Amino acid sequence: MNLNPIMLAAGAEILRIYATDFAVVSKSDASPVTAADEAAEAVILKGLSELAPEIPVVAEEEAAAGRIPQIANRFFLVDPLDGTKEFISKNGEFTVNIALVENGIPVAGAVYAPALNKIYWGATGEGAFMADVTDGVIGDAHPIRVRPVAGALTAIGSRSHGGAETEAYLTQFNVAEFKPAGSSLKFCLIAAGEADIYPRMGRTMEWDTAAGDAVLRAAGGRVETLDGRPLAYGKRNQAGDSDFANPHFVAFGDPAIAAGQA
Known part of the structure; x- marks a missing residue:
C-alpha cells in the first residue's frame, strides 16, 4: 500500500x-x-x-x-x-x-x-x-536500519515536552548524548541509526505515535510501555483515560537495549 x-x-x-x-x-x-x-x-x-x-x-x-x-x-x-x-x-x-x-x-x-x-x-x-x-x-x-549498540547511547527526546521524569529514566543507561527533536521525527531518527533510545513520559495519543512506531518496527526497533509490553493501538474504553490515549512508553533501536543487555 x-x-x-x-x-x-x-x-x-x-x-x-x-x-x-x-x-x-x-x-x-x-x-x-x-x-x-x-x-x-x-x-x-x-x-x-x-x-x-x-x-x-x-x-x-x-x-x-x-x-x-x-x-x-x-x-x-x-x-x-x-x-x-x-x-x-x-x-x-x-x-x-x-x-x-x-x-x-x-x-x-x-x-x-x-x-x-x-x-x-x-x-x-x-x-x-x-x-x-x-x-x-x-x-x-x-x-x-537501527544501529547496533556500541558503547554509550544517544538519547533523543521532545523539543517541546521534556522533564525530570525523562531524565530520571535515562539514568539507568549509559547515555553520552541527548538530542532534542520535534514530532514523530524522533522515531525516524532511531530507525535511521542516528539515535538509540526515546523515552516519552508525557501524554500522547495513538495518532501521534503510530506512523513513527511502524517505521521504527520495520527498521528493527521496538516501542514498549514501561512494563515491557509492546505499545498497542485501538485502545477504547480505557479505565482512567480517554480513547486512543497512550501510556508512557520508550522507543528503542537495538533490541539489546530493551532487553537490558546494553
Whole structure:
C-alpha cells in the first residue's frame, strides 16, 4: 500500500499555509491547531477514501470534533500535522503521519517532514526506507536500519515536552548524548541509526505515535510501555483515560537495549 502520494499532497498543503501569516487557535484540550492541520487532514481523508475505502480512518482533528468511526481489527491512524508547536515556531520539525493498524499493531506507516524535505516509510516484512523530496518529487529510496549498540547511547527526546521524569529514566543507561527533536521525527531518527533510545513520559495519543512506531518496527526497533509490553493501538474504553490515549512508553533501536543487555 503506497501512502507516499497522499503524504506529498498533504505536505504541499501544509507548506502553502506555512508560508503565510496563519492564525493559531486552541482546542478544548488547550493544544494548538492551525488551518494547516485541517487542510492536510482533508487531503489525507480524501486520499485514503480513494486508496482503501473499506478501511476506517481515525484522524486527529475528526476525533477532536467527536467524529470517530466504528473500527475493527484494521484501521488507519492519521495525524495530519504532528508537532504543531514546531510548525508555529517555524523550526521545520513537524510531520505528516499515516499508519495502518492491524490487530493492535502498526504494520505500515509513513512520516513526511515537508519543511525538511525528508520522507520515511516502512512496513512489516518489507523493511524501512527514507528518501529526500525535491520539488514535491521523492528521490531514490535508501533502506534504513537501527544501529547496533556500541558503547554509550544517544538519547533523543521532545523539543517541546521534556522533564525530570525523562531524565530520571535515562539514568539507568549509559547515555553520552541527548538530542532534542520535534514530532514523530524522533522515531525516524532511531530507525535511521542516528539515535538509540526515546523515552516519552508525557501524554500522547495513538495518532501521534503510530506512523513513527511502524517505521521504527520495520527498521528493527521496538516501542514498549514501561512494563515491557509492546505499545498497542485501538485502545477504547480505557479505565482512567480517554480513547486512543497512550501510556508512557520508550522507543528503542537495538533490541539489546530493551532487553537490558546494553
